[in-house]
Amino acid sequence: MNAPTAQTMRAVRMSAPGAPVTLMEIPIPACGPRDVLIRVRAAGICHSDAHYRSGRSPVHPLPLTLGHEIAGDVVAVGADVTGLPVGTRVALHYLVICGTCPDCRAGREQFCRTGLMLGHFTDGGWAEYIVVPAWNAVPLPDAVPYEHGAVMMCSSATSLHALRKGRLQPGESVLVIGAGGLGMSAIQLATGLGASQVIAVDRDAQKLALAAQFGAISVSAADRTVDEVVTAVREASHGRGVDVALELVGSVDTVQVSLKSLAPLGRAVVVGLNHIAVPVDSYRDIIGREAELIGSNDHLRSELEELMVMASTGRLDLRHVVTNTVPLDADAINGVLDALDRHAAPVRTVIVP
Known part of the structure; x- marks a missing residue:
């Protein structure tokens, strides 16, 4: 050349x-x-x-x-x-x-x-x-x-870095909020790193169908409140919640879903760009579960x-x-x-x- x-x-x-x-x-x-x-x-x-x-x-x-x-x-x-x-x-x-x-x-x-x-x-x-x-x-x-x-x-590199920031261990469960370009990589990477279960949340039925092809349990957020999505995620995780949640959208609702869906000692990793203040129930969402809210950049x-x-x-x-x-x-x-x-x-x- x-x-x-x-x-x-x-x-x-x-x-x-x-x-x-x-x-x-x-x-x-x-x-x-x-x-x-x-x-x-x-x-x-x-x-x-x-x-x-x-x-x-x-x-x-x-x-x-x-x-x-x-x-x-x-x-x-x-x-x-x-x-x-x-x-x-x-x-x-x-x-x-x-x-x-x-x-x-x-x-x-x-x-x-x-x-x-x-x-x-x-x-x-x-x-x-x-x-x-x-x-x-x-x-x-x-x-x-x-x-x-x-x-x-x-998209793939940002997802891998976020999973590393979340300290994902083999056998742990992962929630991926946003089944777009980052989310599809995150689902595959989480599986490749040994996740026992991957749950994908999105409003788009076609993206959720593709997520399911990669082995994720799909949860629709269409026409659902934060609490309704969290309930669906907890049902999919057998009532316990997830160990690592990746927030890839950048909205108030999705950050709240990532926190409220955590199991004890869970880690919510926020990736989506969002300049809006997010209300957090510090006791129920973080202190009571000894959970973590983590930022992931690049x-x-x-x-x-x-x-x-x-x-x-x-x-x-x-x-x-x-x-x-x-x-x-x-x-x-x-x-x-x-x-x-x-x-x-x-x-x-x-x-x-």
Whole structure:
């Protein structure tokens, strides 16, 4: 594979909060001595991207190329880069870090003092090319399609990190609230990590049917109150409640369901973005059960390497999760973002430039 001969590329960019993203022609980024230039083959559309476009989660500097779930081919490398020859298939860790601050040295790169997230605070992958530090490029096994590799960089990795934060042990039960892209990965990963039972909650009957195919007990939240959903979860868990609950939606109701569904010593891990205060009955929901409410943010590069092994050996199967592809077209991408805003999108849509 050769480096591009053209000087410009197409990119879908955000220019202002609340405005549609637009297709622009911009320069192909320069490759520094420790960087690699990637020809993007697949870039996911995440619910976070809908939050960015709406302004619910600030993006800067603008205009900015969105997209943080990225896979492609190495087409050029910097002078100081070794071990990533041109032609290597890779997926990209979306946290660009310094590598030298105390958090980076301790393996907590999501808290890097100067860290930048691709597609949020520096240009992302809704483009034909992207430049990243070589450290961010994780080799993608031949058995894993680009589309799956891209989605693994956020939805699968975030789910794995949340399960690790929840300290899931073999034989414990897991509740997954939200059976979208993150949820489908979470169900499979929880099973692969030895969960004795996985319960999935969602309003969408089709997503619950897919969750059931992956072995989850499906509980519908459609037209049900928080207490009614909790009762259904407890019935599914034989009255005890669950050991680990993953909240992947980001609403007041779903956070409450995650807490109220816990067994004694249970851990509720909140992943979904939500800026609204959530009322908590500290005695009944936390103190009385010695339960825990845990935040989970991003993931680690080491977890991406773990995911590659799981995907290449079939323990993580995204064939039924990546349900749609669209071209690098602003109208098509805006349509997916609109559907995500309405909570009416397919499980996962991937851009194929």
